[in-house]
Amino acid sequence: MNENRSALTRAVAASPAARILVVEDEAALSMLLSYNLEAEGFTVDRVERGDEAEIRLSETIPDLVILDWMLPGVSGLEICRRLRARETTRSLPVIILTARGEESERVRGLAIGADDYVVKPFSVPELMARVHALLRRARPDRASGVLVFGDLALDRQNWRVRRGGRDIHMGPTEFRLLEHLMVKPGRVFSRGQLLDSVWGLSAEIDERTVDVHIGRLRKALSNASEQDPIRTVRGAGYAFDETFGRIV
Template sequence: MSDIHANADSKTDGRPGAARGLSPTPAPRILIVEDEAALSMLLAYNLEAEGFVVDRVERGDEAEIRLSETMPDLVILDWMLPGVSGLEICRRMRAREATRSLPVIMLTARGEESERVRGLSIGADDYVVKPFSVPELMARVRSLLRRARPDRVAAVLSAGDLELDRQNWRVRRTGRDVHLGPTEFRLLEHLMERPGRVFSRAQLLDSVWGLSAEIDERTVDVHVGRLRKALTAPGERDPIRTVRGAGYSFDETFGKGPGASDRTP
């Protein structure tokens, strides 16, 4: 049990690609430029839970300084900022060789089509209107990173005879297709990204359903049950571990040798 909790605190388990059983790739670095402290903290919490390295600034002029010091892999940029506006920051980034192709997701309360067109025409790669779904934003971050920096985000997570293809939304085990609903797919993806790390029901609700989800924590148990049923045929090992009083994890020993999983119904 102590080994399980030690893995729950491991930073390397959170790096994208770690579930492949290979040397983990460097975690992608995300720069958040947002002056609303609560929103900035919420985004940082969810991104770090996804295994990203996060840096945060509140002003446009601070963003320019930070970009000159450390180059991120993606920028989440608010439209309205003190100092220099997000729109101007984006324009300046596209004018510089070093940041010309740096992926940018623009956050804004402006939902009009003309404003979206303006943001995209200035060089933003994606545009998200507040309020937004955190899981949707996380999906957009991963999608944009896969297109811009495919070397930094593994398109396929695999462990033992189990393989999850993020790009094609496909799961296979021992050569057969595993049919999962969208929630079960995101749940498996989240667990496979951090093998061995134990997540409480509340943490899984935050990361898979979103902090705004008004559902009971026991809902997690229902979806974990469905996931297990879909993944595990008779005689096959269950890759999902239940840690009593703590939550669930993807078995870090799955595919590394014989032995039964510590499954708890």
């Protein structure tokens, strides 16, 4: 029982806490960062070149970028400058990694728009603490322990969902789906976006899998007489109904 509870807790910790893009051309360091970030519960994408990072960022915007200064293709400093020039990524948290420890270089990196600047070699626990601090500032919505709409409450810390005073039992995937939808009520997510955010970019599964899990989630959340909090948008995807729980 305790083992099952621990597994569920780990699954929730890895739910959309954050997706982090690591842009680092040193393979050993990139793997070290990925290992430690994933151990913290984050979803990690890795690229080794600046031009590859540009492509990835145009496809999916992560929650935070860890960016090496010196990169093949496009420099980390130039990538940071471009991120700050775009409306969609202007507030995206960026940590720059570099071997350049001079004060003038740190000032340059921060002036171009980096949120933090870490000099190699660095302490991994310190970097993890900086990642958490930046994410708390950038995404305060994810710091909330409980999401509540009407008679539905999702407790992120204790992996618990309640509706109308009763406990709702569901699997870890359904929990992550519900959490992801509740964080942004009314926003329509395509099946592909849900696959990326809930299962991860590396997941090799069909988009129809999303439909199956949405069906399970609906069955768990609502009986025949209760309002369905999940809205299907034909041809587009799914959303948490922003009108759910409102008194008309």
